Amino acid sequence: MGGISEKLGNMGVVTTTLEQAVNWGRTRAMWPMLFGLACCAIEMMSTQAPRYDASRFGMELMRASPRQSDLMIVAGRVTRKMAPVLRHLYDQMPDPKWVLAMGDCCSCGGVFNNYAIVQGVDEIVPVDVYVAGCPPRPEQLIHGFLTLHEKVKEMRWSDWATK
Amino acid sequence: MTLEKFANWEGTVDELKGLVSERALTGETMMLNMGPQHPSTHGVLRVLLELEGEEVVNCIPDIGYLHTGIEKNMEYKTYEKSIVMTDRMDYLNPMGNNLVYCLAMEKLFELDVPPRAQIARVILTELTRINSHLVWLGIGGLDLGVTSTMTYCFREREILLDIFELVSGQRMMSTYFRPGGLWRDLPDEFEAAVRHVLDTFPAKFDDYENIFVGHPVFIDRTQGIGFISAEDAIAYGLTGPMLRASGINWDIRKAEPYSSYDQFEFDVPTGQHGDVYDRYMVRFEEMRQSLRIIEQGLNMLPDGPFRSDNRKYVPPPRSELGRSMEAVIHHFKLWTEGFRPPKGEVYVSTESPRGELGCYLVSDGSPNPWRVHFRTPTFTNLSALAKLSKGYMIADVVAIIGSIDIVLGDVDR
Numbered sequence: 050m051g052g053i054s055e056k057l058g059n060m061g062v063v064t065t066t067l068e069q070a071v072n073w074g075r076t077r078a079m080w081p082m083l084f085g086l087a088c089c090a091i092e093m094m095s096t097q098a099p100r101y102d103a104s105r106f107g108m109e110l111m112r113a114s115p116r117q118s119d120l121m122i123v124a125g126r127v128t129r130k131m132a133p134v135l136r137h138l139y140d141q142m143p144d145p146k147w148v149l150a151m152g153d154c155c156s157c158g159g160v161f162n163n164y165a166i167v168q169g170v171d172e173i174v175p176v177d178v179y180v181a182g183c184p185p186r187p188e189q190l191i192h193g194f195l196t197l198h199e200k201v202k203e204m205r206w207s208d209w210a211t212k
Numbered sequence: 213m214t215l216e217k218f219a220n221w222e223g224t225v226d227e228l229k230g231l232v233s234e235r236a237l238t239g240e241t242m243m244l245n246m247g248p249q250h251p252s253t254h255g256v257l258r259v260l261l262e263l264e265g266e267e268v269v270n271c272i273p274d275i276g277y278l279h280t281g282i283e284k285n286m287e288y289k290t291y292e293k294s295i296v297m298t299d300r301m302d303y304l305n306p307m308g309n310n311l312v313y314c315l316a317m318e319k320l321f322e323l324d325v326p327p328r329a330q331i332a333r334v335i336l337t338e339l340t341r342i343n344s345h346l347v348w349l350g351i352g353g354l355d356l357g358v359t360s361t362m363t364y365c366f367r368e369r370e371i372l373l374d375i376f377e378l379v380s381g382q383r384m385m386s387t388y389f390r391p392g393g394l395w396r397d398l399p400d401e402f403e404a405a406v407r408h409v410l411d412t413f414p415a416k417f418d419d420y421e422n423i424f425v426g427h428p429v430f431i432d433r434t435q436g437i438g439f440i441s442a443e444d445a446i447a448y449g450l451t452g453p454m455l456r457a458s459g460i461n462w463d464i465r466k467a468e469p470y471s472s473y474d475q476f477e478f479d480v481p482t483g484q485h486g487d488v489y490d491r492y493m494v495r496f497e498e499m500r501q502s503l504r505i506i507e508q509g510l511n512m513l514p515d516g517p518f519r520s521d522n523r524k525y526v527p528p529p530r531s532e533l534g535r536s537m538e539a540v541i542h543h544f545k546l547w548t549e550g551f552r553p554p555k556g557e558v559y560v561s562t563e564s565p566r567g568e569l570g571c572y573l574v575s576d577g578s579p580n581p582w583r584v585h586f587r588t589p590t591f592t593n594l595s596a597l598a599k600l601s602k603g604y605m606i607a608d609v610v611a612i613i614g615s616i617d618i619v620l621g622d623v624d625r
Contacts, residue, residue, distance in 0.1 A: 083251050084249050085255065086255070086256060086278065087255070087278055087280075087300070087303060087620070087621050088300055088303035088384060088385070088621065090255070091303060091304065091347065091384065092383075092384065094347075094350075094351075094362075094366065095366055095369070095370070095373075097366075098362070098363055098366030098367065098369075098370070099363050099366065099367045100366075100367065100370045113250070113251045115249075125278075126278070126280055128276075128277060128278060128279055128280065128624075130276050130277050130279065131248065131256060131277045131278070134248055134249065134277070138249055160285075160296065160297065160300070161280055161281065161282075161285060162285075163280075163281040163284060163285050164281055164284070165279050165280055165281035166280060166281065183300075183385060184383075184384055184385065186383060
């Protein structure tokens with residue numbers, strides 16, 4: 050920063066780093082996977098619906114195929130029967146990929162501390178953002194999106210290879 | 213076990229012997245996996261389809277991907293604390309689930325519910341029915357290619373969720389009904405909010421019906437698809453709109469009225485053909501009838517107490533806690549230890565948006581229920597999927613699953 054960028058700024062030119070440009074691009078069109086499990090999936094749909102309108106954040110295009118998605122929103126409780134399927138879906142997503150655990154059940158088991166439910170989806174996939182609530186309001190999910198965007202913007206060149 | 217192997221492509225078709233036809237074993241027909249992650253299975257249903265070209269020869273639903281152990285978990289909570297589990301069962305009908313569990317408890321405890329609470333329960337349950345049908349309509353529209361209805365239906369649904377939030381503080385998982393009445397009194401703004409719904413919704417239902425009925429693609433994809441006769445519907449134990457679309461006039465609200473439904477006037481819509489189209493039309497009409505019930509309920513909503521004053525089961529009101537030490541102790545005991553109901557077992561059934569929702573409750577006299585079992589409608593309705601989809605095209609399976617209106621939380625619990 051300093052002399053040259055100030056001068057170029059006056060000429061209507063923006064200088065940035067490749068990291069920042071790529072990360073900015075990734076946050077503007079992040080495609081979530083169309084994948085709902087339980088109650089939270091209904092609130093996830095409300096987030097897409099007119100009142101909350103997730104397309105304001107570039108998050109409206111839900112892809113039914115994991116091969117086209119960047120973000121897996123785990124919306125609902127993950128059962129032991131579903132866990133291998135979920136991992137399978139995660140493995141099918143192309144890099145870079147992120148996981149958002151929506152709601153208490155998939156964050157930590159929630160009210161269902163029993164034989165059937167995986168006590169936190171982070172046992173099977175790496176989670177980037179946890180959203181609390183049972184189910185979280187759409188505002189909370191949008192806050193989760195924005196938190197994820199902040200995280201993506203902080204990513205370094207060296208993180209790209211591992212992400 | 214065989215089905216699990218099939219999911220990972222380790223098993224052979226031989227192991228599915230008995231579930232599929234002989235022709236699948238020779239490779240004459242093709243096995244196709246659908247779900248559990250599929251946009252049209254309304255959750256995590258998995259269906260194994262046996263196909264001959266595009267025609268469905270057989271279809272095997274594989275459920276259990278959302279088995280939550282709710283019934284078992286309820287045995288470890290006191291009666292009042294286990295109400296929260298029922299919300300999460302059929303998550304499109306939380307108030308209805310609260311209602312059936314509370315009715316079962318009230319029948320077991322012989323607890324009276326004041327009239328204000330009974331009418332309020334009816335109003336809120338009917339609002340929940342509209343809420344559930346709106347989600348079904350929006351998602352069903354997506355399945356059939358009528359994508360715009362999803363945005364419309366969810367727009368209207370937000371208005372209903374605002375009412376639930378107004379009364380209970382939560383949008384979806386309200387846990388508003390308690391044994392003996394309601395958690396708290398209806399707020400003053402409640403009536404105006406519901407009147408707004410009554411004023412605005414009929415025109416919107418007409419709009420939706422026009423979008424669907426006036427659409428040739430919708431007609432082609434639903435009429436004559438997924439037929440089930442009245443005899444078969446009874447034999448499969450179908451209930452709710454599935455049964456009524458086949459021409460049987462059976463509604464628990466009329467047949468065995470509960471929670472003051474006998475004071476209301478409403479019609480039970482039925483279909484004639486028992487196909488996907490009739491199921492759509494029955495649900496459209498049910499939403500209008502629900503509005504009728506809500507209007508009558510608002511007009512007859514009496515003043516008075518909103519919860520029973522039987523102190524064995526109902527904690528003292530908050531106003532007493534500041535004045536009476538005994539009330540504090542009583543409140544503390546009820547919330548930590550719970551109450552001890554008489555021994556016995558009861559069964560109560562209600563009409564959920566999807567059919568007969570029953571609750572079987574066994575008490576051994578301890579503060580926790582000994583056994584809670586729910587007879588959920590979609591579990592039974594889903595059993596007819598193979599019967600409904602045999603002989604139709606693979607794209608029709610999507611329409612048929614949509615018309616069953618499954619909620620996997622309700623199927624698997």
